[in-house]
Amino acid sequence: MTARRFRILSLASCIGMLLVLLAGAIVTNTGSGEGCGTDWPLCNGKFIPAYTLESMVEYSHRFVTGIEGLLVLAAFAASFFVKPRSREAIGYASGALLFTVIQAILGMMAVIWPTSDAVMAIHFGISMIAFSLTWLLYVWARRHEKALANPQADAAAERASSRSVPASLFKWVLAVMAYCYIVVYLGAYVRHTSTAGGCVGWPLCNGELIPELTGVTWPAFAHRLGAFLLGITLVVLFIYTRKMSGNRELTRSAAMALGLVVLQILSGWLLTETLNNEDVYVFTALLHTFIICILFNTLCSLAVRAYQLSRRR
Template identity: 50%
Template sequence: MGKHLRWLSMGSAIGMGLVLFMGALVTKTESGEGCGTDWPLCNGKFVPAYTIESMIEYSHRFVSAAVGLLVLGAAIATFMKLRHSREAQLFAYSTLFFTILQAILGALAVVFPQSDAVMALHFGFSLVAFSASLLLVIGIRTGAYVPSGSRGASGKGQAGSEDVHAPVMTRNMIKLIWATTIYSYVVVYIGAFVRHTESVGGCLGWPLCNGQVVPSLEGATGIAFAHRVAAVLLLILIAYITYKSGSQGNASKLLRSSARWALLLTVLQIFSGASVVWTLASDWYLLTALIHVVLVSGLFGVLCYMSVLAWRSYKKG
């Protein structure tokens, strides 16, 4: 597999992660209007006046454009080097498609003010692009796109390759993983909606919400509480997957390892969400909010990888 493809795919994944991070920074610092209603220029200038808001917003645009070129290069390299792999091409082209889509949505949000519900989708599309780029990198690094008959005669890594190409899963596990991954996207969307509606202060205190187990479900409180309940249910689903994958002796090693990572990231994500509430009125709020975004992005990426393993198992069966 070509070195150019490896570097381009890795650069795309890292770049999309940076785009996600900077997008969250724009939202949290309320820098979305730092360039006014101009796009791609900033307040009518190629080099904007130095204000924190304009520099944050314009830097986000610049990085997004640079990463877009990397994503395009990775898609072309994938077409050239991995024509035999529909899965690799799916991830490369999906990354390109959702990168363009989120860029268009971001530009429209600058020129034409969008609703909070639509702006939450902006983060959601960026997350899908990041996850697709991550899956391409993982597939390349694990040898999943190397045809089984093309492995070296020494057989090095053969067991691992077979596990990647055809992981062992039950049909119930496959369906559960797919359902959990789809549901996790819903949880992420609700979280993005919390950010864009500035509802994070709707539930003060943790684990109770405004000192109550079930608060009044109106306005910001209802939105924030819905996100908490959704996150707890996601934790239960992932914990169950982790338990089932560990209790089945013939389960894929990759599945067991991925499930444990997903569980760890879910727990960390929940506590980082709690830290966002605890630091709401302090100087640490921005840091904890960004950590929360990083963790949930990693969690969704792991769940997407588990879904890919489930798909390979489904095709084998």
């Protein structure tokens, strides 16, 4: 397995996982989760189901997930044949395969047996972690290919970038990642419980800074509050990274994360504005999903590089 072929394979698995995430969001936002009844892996007892919008949306999601499973499995197998063998690459590939299997099992369980909204919200979080691992594998493959093409330049760049990176930065980024995951879970819970309408208006919720936290209002408000605090946290992380690390690569990643959370908050505003327009709401929900996945990937990459560079001091 050449470095170039492995990079292409890892990129394909990364793009495939993103499509799985977006397809899952479409299933949820169009209410197509029961489009294939309680049959799995068949759809309403057929390999190719009769055409209805719900069945085709759900079946397309299953089809994309199946293809992606094969890509992730291929990337996992190929990671053992990359020369020189890398424990980091094998770790990413193994994790991606593990979380892909878990999210497929959760999806199957949701179809066959009644599943709570709280569990279904975890399904999205598991898929996002799998996506992040395929992204990290692709980033590693790209860096590996460049290192093989010009080993001296890569070694010099690594030595230069490892200066003044405190070990504490990795811990801070890890904490921010964990909090980001909680905010993502709250958003997935709101989506699966259809409580987005609990907060009307933006940035106020039902015309109040702190609304009455009853019924469908509290999940929507909790997600909004969590997103706001995530934005504040990423401002602090950017300042800390820029001041304490003095590293352009890490500072650039922290700035990107900050920009993405601003876009995520604005896309949340778009969601509230299009809530009563089902045709548009599907696309704004996809945008919201896409941005948060890229944000989480950025934090994962920042955490990995902070850990690696701090150890090379």
